[in-house]
Amino acid sequence: MISLAGRDILHSWGKFVLTGIGLGLLIGATLTMAGVYRGMVDDAQVLLTNSGADIWVVQKDTQGPYAEASNIRDDVYRSVLGLPGVAQAANVTYLTMQVLHGARESRSMVVGFEPGQPGEPTYLVAGRRLLRGHYEAIADVKAGFRLGERIRIRRHDYEVVGLTQRTVSSGGDPMVFIPLKDAQEAQFLKDNDAIITDRARTAANPALNRPGVPGLLDAVNAAQTVNRSVNAVLVKVGAGSTAETVAQEIRRWKHLQAYTRVQMEEILVAKLIATSAKQIGMFLAILTVVSAAIVAFIIYTMTLGKIREIAVLKLIGTRNSSIAGMILQQALGLGLIGFVVGKISATLWAPAFPKYVLLESGDALRAFIVVMLVCTLASTLAIRAALKVDPAEAIGG
């Protein structure tokens, strides 16, 4: 038996393929939206993996350092190191800011870390690690900096000595790694004018500038300019201990908040990007409905254009199931072309997106099934119209 659907598609393949391409671009947009969500989740996981930590110690009653602001003293790590089961503990700071690069700016997350400790970038694609204590930086390639270039963070210039890849914040901003001391200064130190004003204000305060207490004013001024804060302490657990046990100890004895990797993932994925995920979910739902409406409209219009032929086919004895099959196959064919075009276009344009777009095979498979289901559903309207055609319409009068 002849494949009526196949012949019809071959007969008007130009129209069919163009329609499929149009649908495909829509499917490509849908796949990309799913890829954006996957990319956000992956960014969050990569962020945690790159930190090299098993536990994040942060300010009590906060969900820092990525989801909320966290501020703890920089000597906390010493007491954490003393706890049983802790192999390594290191201070770290995170600050999202505009990093100047010549006349350009790049939105980046500046990370302050201590070399050889958790928080240091584990893999460089070019250049070297930090060797000097100050004014050197390692940047993610996405920031657009090159080796040897100078970038400005707050009041100091830094030389880019190394490049990493896939080190981004949960918001997708590339990371710039600098020495901890520099990062603390960049984040917490006030500018010179503010320091001078503060000193004058302190000197004018009789409680802090007592003639009978020499050295008090100097001590207060020093306390105002010396920064002793970090955003978190990254902890690596030793062999034989579990992250949860050590985290419990930290919560109990140090009056700090400690999150394990699982808990931190929960904060990042379920809380930090939850709204974005819902937003994307809404887009996906709308795009699915729009795709279904387009397929339904196209197949319905194509069927209406063949009403006379369908009447003739019915009159000469074609089964209803053959006619319904023809329409269904055309809808599925359109879906197949659309899916292939969508997958190819999403793969081509995904790298051009500013944020990471992760196209997973599982998502593609699910999308394929959804496209086929949507096309099947969308064809019902046209099938209904075709089955209603009276074979008598082929006979005049």
Place this chain on the structure above:
Amino acid sequence: MDQGIHIEGLSKRYGAGDTAVDALKEVNMSIAPGEVVGLVGPSGSGKTTLLKCLGAVIEPTRGRMTLGGEVIYDSAQGGWKTKDLRALRRDRIGFIFQAPYLIPFLDVTDNVALLPMLAGRANGVSRARALELLQALDVAHRAKAQPSELSGGEQQRVSIARALANQPPVILADEPTAPLDSQRALAVMRILNQMASQYQTAIIVVTHDEKIIPIFKRIYHIRDGRTVEEAGEGRDIS
């Protein structure tokens, strides 16, 4: 007359009560195998209704129809003798329309071969049958062409081949010459006469085309749902 088509007391009423319309009233017709008869009448006289009843597309209200020696409809015995009217139309009735209405996405051969294929015959057998008919109708050289590539006359010949594909005992032709000029109309009628004779098929040609009316040996005039048989001129066009 056992073969061919016989219609006795065929009536068709649309609607009911005060608004009922009797489109056909006690129509009697008898056409022998190999015979081509004309069915002539003004618009609204019931030609199309009769064609639809004969084509098993609508159900008559009353009467009896016999096709190829077999009763296909008898209102006294519950109506249609088969529930599968689709198969009845496919296997036992050929249709030729005013326009050829070829399936645009099938080539000429497959337009003709589709019917035997629908009847369950193998593709090869169906295509061989199609080619045989296309040869007989002198369009075999366009066997691979698409319908849109054919002239009007060629399209009409292919539609005649399609009507003959399952060797039906009767062909219903609905104004097959209406869009054609005199010469082409005569050519189509010549072909119908040849095919009727060659395949022993009864052909009913619905027409109000003055050019071809003199060709019929027998004509049924239909007016207000009633038919009157009269002898035609039977002009020789061979």
